[in-house]
Amino acid sequence: LLTLRPKVLIISSTIDPVQRIWAFYGRKLGIKIVTIQHGVYSSLSSPYVLERNITDYYFSINTEQSKILKNLIPINKHRHLYSKDSFFYQIPTNKKIRICFLGSDHERYGNKGKKNKEKVIQIYLRLIQLLKESDIPDYDLIYKKHPSEKSLGQLEQLITVVNNIEFNKVDIFFGIASTMLIKLASENRCTIQVSSSKMRLDSYENFGFCKTIEIEKFHDSTRELFMKKKIKIPCLKQNNINKKLINILND
Numbered sequence: 001l002l003t004l005r006p007k008v009l010i011i012s013s014t015i016d017p018v019q020r021i022w023a024f025y026g027r028k029l030g031i032k033i034v035t036i037q038h039g040v041y042s043s044l045s046s047p048y049v050l051e052r053n054i055t056d057y058y059f060s061i062n063t064e065q066s067k068i069l070k071n072l073i074p075i076n077k078h079r080h081l082y083s084k085d086s087f088f089y090q091i092p093t094n095k096k097i098r099i100c101f102l103g104s105d106h107e108r109y110g111n112k113g114k115k116n117k118e119k120v121i122q123i124y125l126r127l128i129q130l131l132k133e134s135d136i137p138d139y140d141l142i143y144k145k146h147p148s149e150k151s152l153g154q155l156e157q158l159i160t161v162v163n164n165i166e167f168n169k170v171d172i173f174f175g176i177a178s179t180m181l182i183k184l185a186s187e188n189r190c191t192i193q194v195s196s197s198k199m200r201l202d203s204y205e206n207f208g209f210c211k212t213i214e215i216e217k218f219h220d221s222t223r224e225l226f227m228k229k230k231i232k233i234p235c236l237k238q239n240n241i242n243k244k245l246i247n248i249l250n251d
Contacts, residue, residue: 001029007249012038014052014073023054032056032248037081040179040209041068042202057248061182062236064207079244082186082236084208089190090230092171097139099131100165102175105148114151119199120176121153123215127174127194128158130218142170146178172225177201185210185235192225208234 001009001022009026011019014035023033035055051058051072058073059081060066066078091097101124106117128141143152143159152161167184173191175181181204185191191210195201205212211233213225225231 001025001031005029006031008032008034008245010034010036011055012036014054015049020052020054027054027056032251034059034245034248037061037065040177040182040207041065042177043068044200044202047072059241059244062208080239081241082182082238084234085237086232086234087188088230089188089233091190091225093137097137097171098169099139099141099172099174100170101127101141101143101159102173102178102180103144103146103149103152104176104178105146105150106177107151108148116199117151118153119196121151121155123176123194123196123199124155125158126196126215127218130215134219144180182209182236185233186237188233188235190231190233191235205234208236210234 009022009031011023011033012035013019014023026033033055034057035051036059040061041050051069053073055073056077057079058069058077059079060069062080062082062084066075066080070078104117104120106113106120124143131139131141141159142165143155143161144165145152145161145163147163155161167187167189171190173181173184173189174194175191176194176199181191181193193204193210193212194215195203195212196215203212204210211231
């Protein structure tokens with residue numbers, strides 16, 4: 001930092017020990033610290049796993065995520081990576097539908113994470129059963145692993161598991177708690193969060209990330225999804241981050 005003397009230092013976490021050291025010495029040298037949110041924060045999370053007020057500017061995903069963090073980092077420091085938007089999507093009717101489940105790496109985060117991963121697997125197992133029982137036309141089912149994912153339980157025996165996938169060849173994406181849901185919806189892909197009363201989660205639809213379907217109401221939801229000509233999918237559209245960074249440099 002003494003050699004480079006940057007005007008801005010960008011980090012992705014204010015609780016990661018190494019990045020905290022960068023921020024500490026950067027601020028001592030008068031360098032502006034910008035933090036870009038990594039991952040999705042839940043209103044149910046303990047404040048201790050979120051962020052700390054050691055940054056000059058904080059780029060949260062959107063206004064809804066800022067509401068969760070405003071008691072940790074003053075709102076005047078917040079900037080937003082995305083704005084709310086939506087699009088209409090029509091499920092193809094002239095071919096076999098390709099459905100993809102998005103994996104998660106909950107098991108990496110201690111005993112609670114391992115328990116949550118077991119719940120994720122159970123939700124997906126239930127979803128597989130409900131798809132079989134539904135009136136959905138012929139479909140292929142695949143499971144896209146998270147890069148850090150290790151535990152798949154019974155899913156490996158019931159679904160084709162892949163490390164990589166051509167997103168353009170998928171018609172519907174189902175996920176539970178994944179930043180990939182946000183990315184795919186923002187690319188105008190049919191992206192659906194599956195919620196369950198057995199696992200407390202924020203509704204991504206309320207956050208404006210994508211559509212949310214309750215697994216307990218799955219049959220009613222799939223009728224809406226497949227019988228309507230078009231279905232509305234909430235999504236986020238990326239803001240002009242370069243312009244916001246230039247404003248910070250000139251501030």
